[in-house]
Each structure stands twice: as C-alpha cells, then as structure tokens.
Amino acid sequence: MITFLKKYSTGGILCILLCTQLSPSFAIDTGSSGNIINAFKQKEKQILFESLPFTAGSTNGILEQEYKMNGLESLKQKIAQKQSEYEAKRIQAEEHINTLSQRVALIDASIDETRQAMEEAETLIEQKERKIEIWKQAQLKTQYTIDSYKKTILSYLANIYSQGNIGLTNSGQADIIQSMLLSDKDSDFFISDITYKTLVSELGEQFVHEYRELVRQQYVHQIQIQEQKRKIETMKRALQEQKRSLQVQKSQKESLMEVTQGKEELYTQYVQSQQQAQEEVETYWQKANEDYKDSLNTFLKKNGCHQSAPTSRITDAQKQNLSPQCRRVYAFFENENSLQTSQYKENTHNIFTWPVTSRRITAFFRDPGYFAYLGSHHDAVDIATPQSSPIYAPADGYVYYILPPRQGGYSYIALKHKDGFVSVYGHISEVEIEPYQFVRQGELIARSGGAPGTPGAGPMTSGAHLHFELWKDKKPVDPFRYMTLADVDYSQIPSRYQQKFVADIVERTDGYADTSQFRQTFVLRGNTEAERQKYMLSRYATSDFQDWNMWVDTALKANIDPSFLMCIGLSESTLGHHLKTRYNVGNVGNTDSGGVYYFDSPEEGVLWMGKTFNNKYLGHYTTIDELSRWGNQNGPIYASSASNWHNNTIKCLSALKGEFVADDFQFRLGQ
Known part of the structure; x- marks a missing residue:
C-alpha cells in the first residue's frame, strides 16, 4: 500500500479521508473506495460546471451584440477615414482645380512614386544577390x-x-x-x-x-x-507590400473611373454617396449600442447587479464605485470577452504548455493500476515536483474557482480557457492569483504542494507533486493530448503515447529529427494507411482473416472506419489467433456470463462486428471512449474492460493512422 501511494497520491485518495473521516491506517476496499472517489469527482464537476454564479452561455447573446457593434464601429471608422482622405484631397485640390482630372492625376502620381520605389528595391536586391x-x-x-x-x-x-x-x-x-x-x-x-x-x-x-x-x-x-x-x-517582403499597394492604387483608379465614367458630375455624386454611407452606419451603430446596453443591463440584474451599464465600456475608476457583486459580474463578463479574442498556438495539437518545469510523471491519465487498486479512474496526470514549485498558466484563461489551502485540507484551483477547456491544479500550497483574474499563458498562478502535513496537501499524501486535470466540454480529457511529450523520459511513458512522443520530437525539429533511437512496441510498415493495414493483417492475422478487401468492404458498408474495425479484431482475438468461438474474431455475443456465438465463415464474423456497432444498443455511439468502461460507466458497452481494451485499440489505431489518436476518436465515417 505504501508503494502504491507513492505513485498515486491524488485528490481522489485525499477525499477518502476528507469525506469519511477514516484513519490513515484503514484497509481500502476497491468497491467502496471507488464509490467514494467517484462521488468526490461528481461533486468537483458540480462545483466547476453547475454551482458557479454565472454561466458562459448567458453572455453569448451580449457578446454577439458587442461584436456586431464593434464591427459597425470599425466600418464607421473606415468610412470616416475615407471621408477624411477625400476632405484632405479636396482642400489640396481647391488650391488648384477641384476636378475629377485632378483626382486622377494625384492617383497617377502616387502610382509612379510606388513604381519608382519598387524599381529601386529590385536594383538593391540584385546588387546584394551579386x-x-x-x-x-x-x-x-x-x-x-x-x-x-x-x-x-x-x-x-x-x-x-x-x-x-x-x-x-x-x-x-x-x-x-x-x-x-x-x-x-x-x-x-x-x-x-x-x-x-x-x-x-x-x-x-x-x-x-x-x-x-x-x-x-x-x-x-x-x-x-x-x-x-x-x-x-x-x-523582398517590403517589395511584395509595395506591389500590393500598387495594385490597390490601380484598383482605386479603375473603380473611380468606372463609377464616374469620366464625368465630373458623377464624381461629385460619388463623394456624396460615401458621406451618406457613413451616416447610415452611424445610425445602425447607435441602434446596436442601445440593444447592447439593454442586454447587458438585463444580464447584470439577473446576476444580482442592479447598477445600470455605463454609456461606454466601463473604466477601472468606474469599477471602484460598483458593488462587490457588480464587480464580480463585470469581471466575469470581461473575462469571457477576453477568451473570445485569445488565440491558441496554430498548426499544432499541443496548444497547452506544461504548468511546471518538471517532466517526471508518477501517474498517467486513466492509469490502469490506479483503477485496479481503487476502483475509480485517475482523470488527471500527477507530475512530481518539489514543494512550492511555481505553477504557470498553460494557456490564456481566467480564475474559475479557488479552494484555498488550509491545514489538513485538500486545495485546488481551476482556470477557464477558450473552446470549453478548464484546467485544475490539485495539492496547491500557495495561491498567487485572485478570483476572476485573467491570466496569460506562462503567468505564475500558484505554487505546488503535496508534502505530508503541509497546508493544501490533504491528510494523506506520500510526496510533493502536482495533480493536473484538463476538462473539455465538461468531460475530463487526457492533458497529454494537448501538451508536448518531447521532454518526457521515453522509457517511462506507456506504449500508447509512443506515437505522440515521436511526432512531438519531429514537430519540435521541423521534421529533421532522427527518431530511430526511440523503439516503439507496435510498429507497422508502410507509407500510407492502406499499406499499414495490409502489413498488419499479413503480420498478425491468421490466414482466415488476412483478406484486406473483406475488412474494408465490410467496414465501409457499415459506415465504420476500416482501421477501427481491424483494431477491434486485434484487441478482441489478436485477429483470429485467440478465438473463443469459431470465426468470432470480434467476440460478438460472447459475454462474461457465459454466452457464446459461432459463425460459419470469416466473412460472417467480420460482418457481425459491423452489425453490432450499428445495433440499437451501440448504434448511437460515435466515439471509441463510449464503447468500454474506460469512458462509459453506466451505459451499454462493447467491451467490459476499464483500460486495456481501450488502450490497446488506441495504440493500434495510432500505428495505422501514422499519428497519435485521441481517446474520443470518431470511428464512424463522415462524423
């Protein structure tokens, strides 16, 4: 038990003592401990997503109105800028002759100036190249x-x-x-x-x-x-910008000549139409501003703030005159607005950075050993790090919830991020942020804890570490799906992460890394998914189940990903090597209670796999995590395993796809 707790010291275990007041020397019963931990996680979910005073959904309509208003404001500013340009040109032209020909001459002069600058730039480039x-x-x-x-x-x-x-x-x-x-x-x-x-x-x-x-x-x-x-x-970049400017100038001249047809009276009408457009946008903007204020006031009153919204965006000085509840409502609203404009790193799945500098993992997401011992999933990763290590925001977000550290109690904080993400940090010894504070990626938010007897660690923990959770759309997800593994000790990671580790190494080096030293436990040869499918069947399937066309045709008819169907066959019977009943490659109908089912041919065995995934019990599922007790605790399932079946299938799919496959992989085609 001591050995186990050194690896799996988590908030769930702490809650066993927090919620039941048991002695630290109690003997853990898998069933009862699993129920207690699951109850704690359900309570945590309720706190994070159901018990907060505000909901993001209530701000969506207001934000949409604000974006509309801001868009009109931007358009209004652009038209005003154009009008200012026309006015400047008008004043300049009045010193000579205020005519269409004068306007065209000014554009031509600007075009000539741009062309000359381009020629000079091209000459300099040629000189440097020589x-x-x-x-x-x-x-x-x-x-x-x-x-x-x-x-x-x-x-x-x-x-x-x-x-x-x-x-x-x-x-x-x-x-x-x-x-x-x-x-x-x-x-x-x-x-x-x-x-x-x-x-x-x-x-x-x-x-x-x-x-x-x-x-x-x-x-x-x-x-x-x-x-x-x-x-x-x-x-060259500057030259490209000049070329774009030249094209804009030419377009302006063409547009001007098209609208005016070379006639002075039409030119005057054109200028007047621009002024009229600005006046119309001004009217629309005023209406949008009024709608925005009405919606915001309704939102404020609904959440206990009875002070009306100001005529413009509220200033810091005005906030000081608000009631505490109004300040909280405004902070929440502004944070939601800031989230909409924040951006994750592009062209990568690794949109979150590591919250601590340590890369030593003591418990992985949905660690099989954790479930076997406690009867509940480990919906987090545990990162060993010295007591009081700084914890940094892995992405832009705002402080969503704080359970401050106290002696003998378990402490955690939560940040809300864009696109439905919430991150949770357990065993916190110090909190470095305030409620509803908006933080940027990399900012200090807290200090780690977990050392026995320290505030925030809880009554039972075997060592200092960070308990790190990540939620997406109110469901716990594997943080390593969104974080690079390139700095983790390769020898210590489970095989299901090997494909992602190698991909992260390649991504870091822009494709130039030599990854031959990282030996993967399950590697399939081939440059395409189809080639890897054929290799897997020839390498691992019995002769009855090596027909690639049989698997692909059956899967496509069932609207199921062929690689997924093959991997189920591999997970269930090693593609025919360990059949419980004749030709039943997918163990269809072979239940833990003793039920068995036989088939007359390999084709029939594969066919019934597809039928099973489309029956009335499983037909509404679309992701792989719904098919086993790994991610489906109460509903109908295909496999009763809580970890191995899911992990093996994910590992197989990653090898076939040539990239890391996530736990919520969509196995139906066209999803």
Whole structure:
C-alpha cells in the first residue's frame, strides 16, 4: 500500500479521508473506495460546471451584440477615414482645380512614386544577390586552398604514423590529431594545443597560421552570406507590400473611373454617396449600442447587479464605485470577452504548455493500476515536483474557482480557457492569483504542494507533486493530448503515447529529427494507411482473416472506419489467433456470463462486428471512449474492460493512422 501511494497520491485518495473521516491506517476496499472517489469527482464537476454564479452561455447573446457593434464601429471608422482622405484631397485640390482630372492625376502620381520605389528595391536586391555570388566564389577558392593545406598535413601524419612515430601526450596517451583531421565534420578545422605545437615544429609556424586564417575566412564568408540572405528576404517582403499597394492604387483608379465614367458630375455624386454611407452606419451603430446596453443591463440584474451599464465600456475608476457583486459580474463578463479574442498556438495539437518545469510523471491519465487498486479512474496526470514549485498558466484563461489551502485540507484551483477547456491544479500550497483574474499563458498562478502535513496537501499524501486535470466540454480529457511529450523520459511513458512522443520530437525539429533511437512496441510498415493495414493483417492475422478487401468492404458498408474495425479484431482475438468461438474474431455475443456465438465463415464474423456497432444498443455511439468502461460507466458497452481494451485499440489505431489518436476518436465515417 505504501508503494502504491507513492505513485498515486491524488485528490481522489485525499477525499477518502476528507469525506469519511477514516484513519490513515484503514484497509481500502476497491468497491467502496471507488464509490467514494467517484462521488468526490461528481461533486468537483458540480462545483466547476453547475454551482458557479454565472454561466458562459448567458453572455453569448451580449457578446454577439458587442461584436456586431464593434464591427459597425470599425466600418464607421473606415468610412470616416475615407471621408477624411477625400476632405484632405479636396482642400489640396481647391488650391488648384477641384476636378475629377485632378483626382486622377494625384492617383497617377502616387502610382509612379510606388513604381519608382519598387524599381529601386529590385536594383538593391540584385546588387546584394551579386555580392552573395562573389562571396560564394571566394568560399570555393578558400575551400580549395584549405583542402590543399589539409593534404599537406595528412601527408605529414601518414609519414609519422607509417614510421610508428605516434605523437604522445604528457600522460603517454595517443594524440587525437588523426581522428580530428580525417573527420569530415567541422572539428577538423580546429587543432588541439599539442597538435598545433607538433605541426609548427615540423611544418613551420607560417603554414599553420595561414591554415587557421583560411578557416576563419571561410566562417566569415558564411556569416556574411547568411546575413545578406536575411536582408534580401526583408527587402523582398517590403517589395511584395509595395506591389500590393500598387495594385490597390490601380484598383482605386479603375473603380473611380468606372463609377464616374469620366464625368465630373458623377464624381461629385460619388463623394456624396460615401458621406451618406457613413451616416447610415452611424445610425445602425447607435441602434446596436442601445440593444447592447439593454442586454447587458438585463444580464447584470439577473446576476444580482442592479447598477445600470455605463454609456461606454466601463473604466477601472468606474469599477471602484460598483458593488462587490457588480464587480464580480463585470469581471466575469470581461473575462469571457477576453477568451473570445485569445488565440491558441496554430498548426499544432499541443496548444497547452506544461504548468511546471518538471517532466517526471508518477501517474498517467486513466492509469490502469490506479483503477485496479481503487476502483475509480485517475482523470488527471500527477507530475512530481518539489514543494512550492511555481505553477504557470498553460494557456490564456481566467480564475474559475479557488479552494484555498488550509491545514489538513485538500486545495485546488481551476482556470477557464477558450473552446470549453478548464484546467485544475490539485495539492496547491500557495495561491498567487485572485478570483476572476485573467491570466496569460506562462503567468505564475500558484505554487505546488503535496508534502505530508503541509497546508493544501490533504491528510494523506506520500510526496510533493502536482495533480493536473484538463476538462473539455465538461468531460475530463487526457492533458497529454494537448501538451508536448518531447521532454518526457521515453522509457517511462506507456506504449500508447509512443506515437505522440515521436511526432512531438519531429514537430519540435521541423521534421529533421532522427527518431530511430526511440523503439516503439507496435510498429507497422508502410507509407500510407492502406499499406499499414495490409502489413498488419499479413503480420498478425491468421490466414482466415488476412483478406484486406473483406475488412474494408465490410467496414465501409457499415459506415465504420476500416482501421477501427481491424483494431477491434486485434484487441478482441489478436485477429483470429485467440478465438473463443469459431470465426468470432470480434467476440460478438460472447459475454462474461457465459454466452457464446459461432459463425460459419470469416466473412460472417467480420460482418457481425459491423452489425453490432450499428445495433440499437451501440448504434448511437460515435466515439471509441463510449464503447468500454474506460469512458462509459453506466451505459451499454462493447467491451467490459476499464483500460486495456481501450488502450490497446488506441495504440493500434495510432500505428495505422501514422499519428497519435485521441481517446474520443470518431470511428464512424463522415462524423
């Protein structure tokens, strides 16, 4: 028991004591402990999503009105800017002649100016590119000279080694000069102190000095070339911007000529229409502003704030005059607004950063050992980290809930993020933030705890660590689905994460990483998903179930992902190697209570797998986590396993797909 608690010291275990007042020496019964932990998690979910004074849904209508109002405001500003430009042009033209021809002439002058700037930029780019070419030629000449010097040095080395005259250091060890100079790496340009003295004495100081100087020149040329390339890229971006500006100017002229047809009276009407458009937008904006204020006042009153909204966005000074409840309502509303404008990192699944600097994991999400011992899932990851380690916000968000640390009690805080995410941090020793405070990714939010006897750790914990949960749309999800694993010890991660670990390494290096050292326990050959499917069937299936067409045709008819169907066959019977009944590759109808079902052919066995996933009990499920007790605690299921079946299927799917597959994988086609 002590060994187990060192690995699985979590908020759930702490609640066993918090809620039942048992002695620390009690004997855990899997059934009762599982019920207690599940009750605690249900209470936590209620606190996080049902008991708060405000809900995000109540702000959606107001925010939509605010966005509409802001959009009209932006349009109004753009039209005002255009009107200001027209007015400036009008004043400028009045000094001469206020005519259409004058306006066209001004545009033509601007076009000519832009073209001249573009020509100058193109000339400078050509000059720098010629300079790079000159430096490259100099590099080739320098490299040729370096190679000739190297040949002289290597000839000298070959001579002394052929005579057995191997240079020794003062300690009597062989000198490393031969491996240095025969290497193709950059290290062959650098000469050790002992080697330097030897070469100077045999070949002359000037010779060695010239060699070193050539190497330095080569390095300088390389730096110069890189610097010029960066400057050229900057100039090319500026040139592209000038080209876009030129196109805009041409479009303006074409639009102006199209609207006015070259006639002065139509030009006057055109200017007047722009002014009228601004007046209409002003009217719409005023109406939207009134609707926004009405909705906001309704929201404020509904949540206990009876002070009317100001005529414009509330200032910090005005907030000080509000009641405490009104300040909380305004803070909540503004936080929801800020979330809408925050952005996650693009082009990656790893949108959350690590909340602590440690990467040592003591318990993974839905750890099988945790469930086997306590009868409840571990809906978090435990990260071992020293007591009072800083905890940082993994993404933009605001403080959603705080249970402050106290002696003997369990403490945690929650942050709300964009797109339905909520993060929870357990065993907190210190809180560094305030309720409803908005924090940016990387800001300090708390300090970790968990050391026995410290405030916030709870009455029973075996060591300092962070209990980290992540929720998505009110459901617990694996945090590692959204965090990089590239810094975690590969030898310590479960096999289901191996595919993601390798993908994260490749992502970090922009595809240039050598991942051959990371041996995966389940690897399928092939460049495409279909090739990997065929390889898996030929490698792991019995001869009865190696027909790729049979699996694919059956899956497509059932509107099910073929890879998913094959992986179910692998998880249930190792694709025919461990059949409980004849041809029943998916264990359809073979129940734990003793029910069995036989089939007359391999095709029939695979066919009934598809039928089962579409029957009245399972037909409404769409994600893999709903099919077993891993993610479905009460409803009908395909597999009774709480962990292994799900984890094995996910591992198989990741190998077939060539990427990490999440726990809520959509197994139906077109979902």
